[in-house]
Amino acid sequence: MQFRVMNRNTAKRYTYGPNCILDCLIISITDCGSVPNQFKSNPHIKGILRLEFDDVDFGEKNCITPEQGNKIINFVTPRINNIDLIIVHCEAGISRSAGICAALMKIFTNDDSEIFDNPKYAPNMSCYRTVMNSYYGIIGSSLTEEDEQKWQHSIEVWKEANPDNII
Numbered sequence: 001m002q003f004r005v006m007n008r009n010t011a012k013r014y015t016y017g018p019n020c021i022l023d024c025l026i027i028s029i030t031d032c033g034s035v036p037n038q039f040k041s042n043p044h045i046k047g048i049l050r051l052e053f054d055d056v057d058f059g060e061k062n063c064i065t066p067e068q069g070n071k072i073i074n075f076v077t078p079r080i081n082n083i084d085l086i087i088v089h090c091e092a093g094i095s096r097s098a099g100i101c102a103a104l105m106k107i108f109t110n111d112d113s114e115i116f117d118n119p120k121y122a123p124n125m126s127c128y129r130t131v132m133n134s135y136y137g138i139i140g141s142s143l144t145e146e147d148e149q150k151w152q153h154s155i156e157v158w159k160e161a162n163p164d165n166i167i
Helices: 008-016 066-082 096-109 125-136 145-161
Strands: 002-007 024-030 045-052 085-090
Touching: 002 008, 002 096, 008 024, 008 085, 024 066, 024 096, 045 066, 066 096, 066 125, 085 096, 096 125, 125 145
Parallel strands: 002 085, 024 045, 024 085
Antiparallel strands: none
16 A cells, blocks of 8 residues: 655646556645645546645644544545555645645554655644544544654654755
8 A cells, every 4th residue: 555645736747647557545635715626537546535624733713624534534444455545635745635644654554654754744733633533533632742742753854854944
């Protein structure tokens, strides 16, 4: 099973390109009020889940909701054994998609280090925790101590690789 985090344009181009040959699921995240991403019809795309929420923390307006976390789990879980690739994209491919992809990797492979150790990503921990809570049936939105440590590590890795950018 492969997992890939992409930005909006890369995800769209992937479906139009010659490399779209793995059976895949796409989780397509757009900002609230944005036009949904368009993908080329392809028999290898076994499903597209479109979600709309902003890149914000728990409790802020337009944050990922528990219902959206449930939609992600209900979309992926019954199909997981029949696909080769899960693509998660958001506008920039840095935060929301990384948080969701990391949670799915942890759930289905027990290893999310590919996201948290990669300086390209600054995972949105609200997204990560919401998907984890949905899968494990936990009610609540607080981060665990392990989540906080992963996030701190990820931010340090990101800052080291991107010294001129501010999160």
